[in-house]
Amino acid sequence: MTTIGRMSSSSQGLQNMDSVAGMQKRMAQLQEQVSSGKAIQRASDNPGGTQSVMTLRAEHARITQYTKNIDNGLLRLNTARTQVDSINDQLLKVRDLVIQGQSSAVPANVRSALAAQVDVLRSSLLVAANGDFAGRPLFAGATSGATAYDATGAFVGDANAVSTRVDDSGSTVRIELNGPEVFGSGATDAFALLTTIAASLRSAPADLAANLVTLDSVITTARGAQATVLSRINQLNELHDVTADRELGLAGALNAVENTDLAKAVMELTTQQTGYQAALYATAKVMQPSLMDFLQ
Amino acid sequence: MATWTGISTALSSLQAQRVAMDIAGQNIANVNTPGYVRQRVQLSSGLGVDVSAIQRLQSGVLGDRARTEGARLGELTVTSTVLNEIEQVFPEPSSTGLATKLDALWSGFADVARDPSNAAARIQVVEQANVVTFWLNDAAQRLTDMSTDYKQSLANLVTSANSYAEEIADLNIAISQSVQGTSDTNSLLDQRSYAATQLSNAIGGTFTIDDANIMRVALGGTTLVGSSSYAALQVNTTAGTTSVQWESNDATAAITSGTASGYLDTINTVIPEWTASLNTVAAALTSKVNTAQAAGYDLDGIAGAAMFTGTTAATIAVAFSDGAGIAASTIAPTGGVASLNGSNADTMSALGTVSGGPDGLYQSLVVSLGYSTQAANQSAQTQESFNSSIRSQIDSESGVNIDEEMANLLTYQRAYEAAARVLTAIDEALATLINRTGLVGR
Numbered sequence: 001m002t003t004i005g006r007m008s009s010s011s012q013g014l015q016n017m018d019s020v021a022g023m024q025k026r027m028a029q030l031q032e033q034v035s036s037g038k039a040i041q042r043a044s045d046n047p048g049g050t051q052s053v054m055t056l057r058a059e060h061a062r063i064t065q066y067t068k069n070i071d072n073g074l075l076r077l078n079t080a081r082t083q084v085d086s087i088n089d090q091l092l093k094v095r096d097l098v099i100q101g102q103s104s105a106v107p108a109n110v111r112s113a114l115a116a117q118v119d120v121l122r123s124s125l126l127v128a129a130n131g132d133f134a135g136r137p138l139f140a141g142a143t144s145g146a147t148a149y150d151a152t153g154a155f156v157g158d159a160n161a162v163s164t165r166v167d168d169s170g171s172t173v174r175i176e177l178n179g180p181e182v183f184g185s186g187a188t189d190a191f192a193l194l195t196t197i198a199a200s201l202r203s204a205p206a207d208l209a210a211n212l213v214t215l216d217s218v219i220t221t222a223r224g225a226q227a228t229v230l231s232r233i234n235q236l237n238e239l240h241d242v243t244a245d246r247e248l249g250l251a252g253a254l255n256a257v258e259n260t261d262l263a264k265a266v267m268e269l270t271t272q273q274t275g276y277q278a279a280l281y282a283t284a285k286v287m288q289p290s291l292m293d294f295l296q
Numbered sequence: 297m298a299t300w301t302g303i304s305t306a307l308s309s310l311q312a313q314r315v316a317m318d319i320a321g322q323n324i325a326n327v328n329t330p331g332y333v334r335q336r337v338q339l340s341s342g343l344g345v346d347v348s349a350i351q352r353l354q355s356g357v358l359g360d361r362a363r364t365e366g367a368r369l370g371e372l373t374v375t376s377t378v379l380n381e382i383e384q385v386f387p388e389p390s391s392t393g394l395a396t397k398l399d400a401l402w403s404g405f406a407d408v409a410r411d412p413s414n415a416a417a418r419i420q421v422v423e424q425a426n427v428v429t430f431w432l433n434d435a436a437q438r439l440t441d442m443s444t445d446y447k448q449s450l451a452n453l454v455t456s457a458n459s460y461a462e463e464i465a466d467l468n469i470a471i472s473q474s475v476q477g478t479s480d481t482n483s484l485l486d487q488r489s490y491a492a493t494q495l496s497n498a499i500g501g502t503f504t505i506d507d508a509n510i511m512r513v514a515l516g517g518t519t520l521v522g523s524s525s526y527a528a529l530q531v532n533t534t535a536g537t538t539s540v541q542w543e544s545n546d547a548t549a550a551i552t553s554g555t556a557s558g559y560l561d562t563i564n565t566v567i568p569e570w571t572a573s574l575n576t577v578a579a580a581l582t583s584k585v586n587t588a589q590a591a592g593y594d595l596d597g598i599a600g601a602a603m604f605t606g607t608t609a610a611t612i613a614v615a616f617s618d619g620a621g622i623a624a625s626t627i628a629p630t631g632g633v634a635s636l637n638g639s640n641a642d643t644m645s646a647l648g649t650v651s652g653g654p655d656g657l658y659q660s661l662v663v664s665l666g667y668s669t670q671a672a673n674q675s676a677q678t679q680e681s682f683n684s685s686i687r688s689q690i691d692s693e694s695g696v697n698i699d700e701e702m703a704n705l706l707t708y709q710r711a712y713e714a715a716a717r718v719l720t721a722i723d724e725a726l727a728t729l730i731n732r733t734g735l736v737g738r
Contacts, residue, residue: 008334008695009327011688018684042383043666044673051663053389058648058655061399065406065645072410136413142627142637144413160627160635164410165642168649172642258389291702 009290016283023276030269033260040258049257056254062168063247069164070240073175074233076133080177081229083131083138087182087190088226090121090128091219094194097121098215101201102208115201122194126153129183129191139179148179153191155179166239173235182225184218193218301343302722308344309715312337315347316708322479323696324705331490333694335482349477352485354694356505359489362686363496363503367553369679370497374558375566376676378446379669382570385438388662394435394577395662397428398648398655406645408624409638418595418619425603425614432578436571436609443567447538450559451531453498454540457556460495461513461526464488468510469524476509485509499529499540500553516550518542538563571609573661579607581654584647592623592640597632599623600640 032041043050100106101114129149131138140148140157148157157179163172183190193214200207316337326332333354340348387393404421411417467488474481488511492503495513502514513521520527528543539548540556551557582604589600600623606612624641625634648655 006692006700007697008691009698011691011695014684014691015688038389040389042669043386043388043662044380044383044669045666047663047666047670050389050666051659054395054659054662057389057395058399061403062648065403069406069410134411136411136636142625142635144634144636158627158630158635160637162637163639165406165646168646170646291699295702295706 012286016279016286020276020279020283023272023279027269027272027276030265030272034262034265034269037260037262038258039260052257053254056250056257059168060247060250060254063243063250066166067240067243067247070166070236070243073164073173074236074240076138076175077229077233077236079131079133080138081226081233083128084177084182084222084226084229087125087128088219088222090125091190091215091222094118094121094197095212095215095219097201098197098208098212101205102212104205111201111205115198118194118198118201122153122191122198125183125190125194126151129179139177139182141176141178149191153189153195155183155185155189166236166243173232173239175232175236177225177229181228182222184221188214188218190218190222299726303719305344306715306719306722308346309718310712312339312345312347313708313712313715315350317705317712319350319479320701320705320708324698324701327696327698331486331493332696333482333486333489334696335479350479350482351477352482354489354690358686358690358693360503362683362690363493364553365679365683365686366493366497367500367557369676369683370555371500371553371558371561372672372676372679374555374562376669376672378442378558378562378566379665379672381442382439382567383665383669385435385442386662386665393662394428394431394658395655397424397431398581398658400424401428402645402648404645405622405641405647408622409641409645412595412624412636412638412641415619418622418624420619421622422614422617422619428581429604429612429614432574432581432609432612435574439567439571439574440610443563446559446562446567447531447533450538450540450556450563453556453559454529454531457495457498458526458528460491460498461521461528463491464495464511464513464521465524465526467491468521471509472523496554498554499551499556516552518549570661570665573657574609575607577654577658577661578609578612580652580657582607582612584650584653585644588640588644588647589623591626591643593625593628593634594623595620595634597625597629597634 033039040046040049040053097114097117101111106114126149129139130147137143137146137148137157142160142162143157145156148155150156159178159180161174161178162176163174165172180189184193186192193211197208197211197215200211316339319335319337323334326334333352336351336353337347338349338351340346388395390396401421401424404417404424407417408414408421467484471481471484471488474484492511492513495501496503499515501520503511504514505511510523511521512519512523513526518527520529529540529549530543532539532541532546538560540551540560541547542549551560582602585604586602589603592600594600601621602615603621604612605615622641624639625637626639626643627635627637629635647653650656
């Protein structure tokens, strides 16, 4: 403040009002911070902080999506795993039946009973192959068709991978298995083979040995699929943890920039209030007396 | 010394003290009058005492400074107010700003990517796109409204500047016709000085007072107020540019400070600048999303159509209302059957992070607006405290102090009483001389 020799009555009042108004403004700001819980009310309060908040919020929105993607992927893969497990079990049962039928001691009528069982297992396998997740066939790629295999056991899906984004760099994880990856492809896929095996049991038991070799390779493919599903599930589980950690870290960072440090703000508010009261008191004391009070 | 000199001396004192008490009273009466300059009686001794002048205690230099700085403050205050208002249009960081709406749009695309067959997710993206375009349209509209409001404010300001200019010209005439150094002239000077401050705050200008006590005002060298007349101003908007003109010849008046300068800057530069900034956000949204759409195939297997039309914040709109139109798939339909691939929707869900995308542009808009507003607030605040220190200085010279006036009043009252006593004493002495002398032996 400038040194002033002479004070006029109105400037005395004005100066007091200026300083009181300044304190009121600062108090209002602090009160706003405390009551809203937000340290930044508008961008000009803290432009750098605003940038951080906006960046962190956008990142938070993206991470929420990655979490959803991962959860969705896990659900889908777990459903696929159930199907793949049961497919493996059923293929092993077929293998048992083939081995039973190979024995020359088995009479023809028993073989045809075994063939009937193979037929049943084939139908059951077809049901598993058309298993769905949220209304979409699990093993049919990105097709818009309702099934992965038609009634004859032919693959009607497509080979397009279904992947989901798991981080900002654009990394994706496949969240499905394609039909041929589970059942093999072409003339030696599981369905064609089971049809052949049933036929061999009924009329050409000599072919069963060769059938068994092919079946083993189908089983290997199915086991491979089982392992693939499990490893993808593990990968997503790990990503789930990593993403959850990041989300937590992000929430902490956002909290630090965006939210009011209540203890600090309340302390400052109290200090300001004390100052404000002192200023009011001083104003009242200074403004009140004039020479007139002392003239008789 | 003549016999009656004492009486006239006492009388002159009685009269002078009365005038002095009147002036003290006048000062006290105007303790809170804006622009009032305190007056002081200048006494001089001759035969008794004379009131030689009634002084108006103001320094010309400070007055000039106050006007210049007042004009600057007027301009800076407008700049800061306008930026704060613009900041209200972009309420960040909050859940009502565009950033949150864009985040929701990109999340919507991610939902579609997870399950492209989900009609609800698709329609939600279209709805969210509508929310975004509505927000942009609304922000553009609010900026336009602000511009209109400020044009109106400028027109009002110029009207009042005209009336202040007229008042100064009128007061110039009145002052030139009145006797200098009287209380009446002083009050005219106060009025003129007050009008000059108001005029300067409004439109700036150069103020000069000549030896004959005539105030002249010029804007960029052209006379606004002369010795007895003034030139009127008007507001004109041609080809989107608003200017203040001389009414006489439609030439642009040079306004470089004052509230009017702030308004002109707001209308011609500030609002158009931030509107342009917002337009780049809208244009980026349209181009990024439409480009991504064109790379994919919609639910019916048709190559993706443009999702947004318009490249300004005021005109941007969503082009389709059917969620099936979202080109979620990157895979062309095979044999007429559309693929339920979601890769393109996934790409679109990441548009929030692409360089040159709407999010980044919007963020830099908000941040640079924040910095500008902060700087403008600080300049206005600094100027304000500077002005208040000048005001204090002027006040310390020209303002009324009641204590001081009371003390003066006392002094003059006592002097009056003393003069009255002198009169009585002379009266008694003369009475003795006239009535008691020469009575010996009577």
